Amino acid sequence: MKFADCNRIAFGALSRYPLRTSMMLLATAIGVAAVLVLSSLGEAARRFVTGEFQSLGTHLIIVIPGKSETTGSGIGIMIGETPRDLTLDDARALMRSSAVEKIAPVIVGSAAVSLGGLERDVTVFGTTAAFREIRQWKMMLGEFLPNVGMERAAPVCAIGALISEEFFGREPPIGKWLRVGDNRCRVVGVLAPQGTSVMINTDEAVMVPIVSAQAMFDSPGLFRIIIQATSRDSMPKAQQDVRRIITKRHYGEEDVTVITQDAVLNTFDGIFGALTAALAGIASISLIVAGVLIMNVMLVAVSQRTREVGLLKALGAKKRQIIALFITEAIFLAVMGAVVGVAGGYIAVTVMTGVYPNLDFTPPIWSVAGAVLVAVASGVFFGILPARRAADLDPIAALSGQ
C-alpha cells in the first residue's frame, strides 16, 4: 500500500464522521492551545521581572548592612542580630577599588512634606547625584542633587512628578521651598514620571543629599550602598574588593550582605523558568487526556468498521497495513488538532497582548514545538491499541459484523 493511498483512505474515513472528527480535533486543539497560553503567561512573567531588574541599571552590586547568620543560642543571637552600621565612610572607602565606577549611598525614611496648608507623608531618599546616574532616571525639570562630595549637606531636594503636581499644580516648582521633616529645602529638580520600578515609586518620592537625610533621621547608618562596577567583567573583582574593604574597616568582621544584580536576575530567571515549565507540564496533561479520548473514539471506530476491516482482510490486507490505516487516522486527528491548537493559542496570545500591551506574551518556541510533539506522540501512542485490535480481528467474524 502506498503512503498517499493510506493517507487518502484514512482521511476519507475521518471525513465520513465530521462531528466525531471535529470533537476529537477540538480536544487536542484545546490541549495544545492550553500549553501555548500557559507557557506564554509564565514567559511574560519571567520577562517582566527580569526586565524590572535589568532596568535597575547595569552591572550593579548592592551592599546591605548586616548578615543573616545561623548562630548559637544566648549571646550568639545578640551578636548575630546587631550588625555594625554601614557608614558614609565605608561608602567612601569603597571608591578605592579600581573595579568600582560609581557609588551611591542610600538612606530611606518617611517624613512629612508640607507647603503652606498642604502636607503629606512621603518616602524620602537620602543619596547623592550618582544614584540618578546609576539608576538612569530622567529629569523632567531642573537637576537632580548637586554633584558635590558625599559629606556636603545642602538645603535642596529633587521631587517626584506626582509630588510636584500635588504641591505646585501647574506652577513651576524649581526654586520654590518645601518643608521636608524639620528642614526647609529648595526644589532643584523634578524627576520624569516613571511609575514603580523595583519597589521604588519615584513619582511619590523626595530626594535629599545623604548628609541632610542623616541629620533628618538622626542616624549615621546607611540603608544600602549601590555600586556600579566599571564593567561586567570587573564584577567579581568589585565584589571581592567590597567584601575585603568592609571587612577590614569593620575590624575583621564581614557583617554586610553583598548581592549582585546578576545573582538576583539569575534567581528570578530560574524561578520563573521553572514556573513556566510547570505550567506547560500541567497543560500537557490535557494533551494526554486528549490522547485517551482519541483512543476511545478510535476503539468505537474500529467496532463500527468491523465489516470494513473484515473486507480488507479478505482482499489481502496484511496486519501491518490495517495497523497503518488506523494509526494514520489517529495521527491525522492529532496533527490537525495540533495545527488548530497552535492557531488558537496564537490568537489567544494576540488577544492577551491587546489587553496587556506592556507585557510580552510571545510563547517560547520550545513550548510550541513540545506541545505539537506531545500531541502527535499521544496520537500515535493511543492509536496503537485500537489499530492492533482492528488488525487482530478474525476476518470471518468481522465480515459478519460480530
Next chain:
Amino acid sequence: MIELDGLCRNFHVGNQVVHALDKIDLQISAGEYLSIMGPSGSGKSTLLNILGLLDTPTSGSYSLDGINTSEMNDDQLATTRQHKIGFVFQSFHLVSRMNAFENVELPMVLAGQSVTERRKKGQLALEQVGLSDRISHRPDQLSGGERQRVAIARAIVMQPVLLLADEPTGNLDSASGKEVIEIMEDLNKRGLTLLLVTHDPVIGQRAARCLTMEDGRIAKDSVG
C-alpha cells in the same frame, strides 16, 4: 488446482466439539464450475472460508496451485488471498464512503499498484460487469444487482484463479440475481474457477458440478 486431503475443522462450543468439516477429500481442477448446496450448518460456508484462506483447518491439508497452505504465515496467506482468490459476498461488502471505482481499486491499493495501472484495470473490470457508466456512483446510488456487480469487478480485478461466491444472489431479486450469475458464468467460461455456495437449487443446478453437503461431509458429488 485445489486438493483437500482429510480436511477437518472443529469448533468448540462450550464443552462440546462440533465437527463443522469432517475429513473432506476433494479435488477441483482449474476452470471448473462448482456449486455447493446443503442445509444450513452443513459446513458449506466453513469450507468456503477455508478455501478462501480466511480460516485454517484443524487437521488435514489444503493445497492451492500445488502449494500447501498450512505452512503459510499470516502475511503469506494475505498475499495469496490478494493474488489468487476473489470473494463475492451475499451482502456485497462495499465500502459505503467510496464510489464504485474506488471500491474496485481497493485490492490494487492494498497491493501497492500504481495509479495508472489501477485506473486501467479498474475500468476494465467494471466494463466486464457492464458498469462502465457507473464508475463514480457510490453504493447507495446503485441498485442491489449493480452493487453485486461492483463486488464482482472488485473480486476479479486482481485476476485471481479462484472466485468464491457465498450466496451471491441471496439479497437480490431473481432478475438481477440471474444477471449476476450469468456474469460469473461468463467469467468461468474464460477460465476462472468458480465456486458457488447457494441455497437455491435452481442456481445450484446450473453448475457443471454440484456438491451437496450434510453434517460436515460431502454427501453427494455429481461428478465424483
